[in-house]
Amino acid sequence: xxxxEMTSPELAEVKRDQTIVVIPIAAVEQxxxxxxxxxxxxxxxxxAEKLEGRMSEEILLVPTLWLGASAHxxxxxxxxxxxxxxxIELLQDIAxxxxxxxxxxxxxxxxxxxxxxxxxxALRQLQLEFPEALLAGGSYWSGVSDLLHETLxxxxxxxxxxxxxxxxxxxxxxxxxVRQDLIADAGELFPDEIDGFFISRDMMQxxxxxxxxRPDLATAEKGKVMMERIGNSLESTIKxxxxxxxxxxxxDFF
Ligand SMILES: [Zn+2]
Numbered sequence: 001x002x003x004x005e006m007t008s009p010e011l012a013e014v015k016r017d018q019t020i021v022v023i024p025i026a027a028v029e030q031x032x033x034x035x036x037x038x039x040x041x042x043x044x045x046x047x048a049e050k051l052e053g054r055m056s057e058e059i060l061l062v063p064t065l066w067l068g069a070s071a072h073x074x075x076x077x078x079x080x081x082x083x084x085x086x087x088i089e090l091l092q093d094i095a096x097x098x099x100x101x102x103x104x105x106x107x108x109x110x111x112x113x114x115x116x117x118x119x120x121x122a123l124r125q126l127q128l129e130f131p132e133a134l135l136a137g138g139s140y141w142s143g144v145s146d147l148l149h150e151t152l153x154x155x156x157x158x159x160x161x162x163x164x165x166x167x168x169x170x171x172x173x174x175x176x177x178v179r180q181d182l183i184a185d186a187g188e189l190f191p192d193e194i195d196g197f198f199i200s201r202d203m204m205q206x207x208x209x210x211x212x213x214r215p216d217l218a219t220a221e222k223g224k225v226m227m228e229r230i231g232n233s234l235e236s237t238i239k240x241x242x243x244x245x246x247x248x249x250x251x252d253f254f
Pocket of ligand 1: 027029040111112113114
């Protein structure tokens, strides 16, 4: 079910306990010289819509939130940022709209690295208000590390930024938006941690051109394969989330 295409009487009929509200959250930020700023929004939306297509009875899909937490891209320009405190509240306002309306299971489906930290804070705070609801969040790549190892040829076996993965996905989904003549090996990614300790650095400090890994190894075929298998992984996750018991006490979950 697509929330934005339904009417209020239809939405009133949606079974609150047997449905999960899926809120895709992405970003619009610089993606180097060869990919469009809306890359995360395009990929996350395509994955969410594919998932809804497979599980339309169980999912209530909300329109993708294009505004993300992207402060670490601002120095490179071509970026729209929502400051962390506003972003946390924005996520909560969206989820609260459904929780106050009787929905009991909410999943934020994330497509942008910068959103991960505020997403967890938003869910922690929201749980104080709705302690019996299922409040979940994660990135669409969370359960597919094997797939990334198998499919990606470069040594970055993860979802980076305007990388082999993202470039393959846009080559599959919107090839006309890829500036093929500007694709190049992104060179070394300067780290943002030492011995597991996080160091806050802007992407301008970590990358030569705002992208990472080996976008020059990207192909539309890889994008197609990864799209399909990410769909399989998320379908399994949604089923598990729908089977989770709801409750307040430890005993309620057994
Ligand atoms: Zn991003």
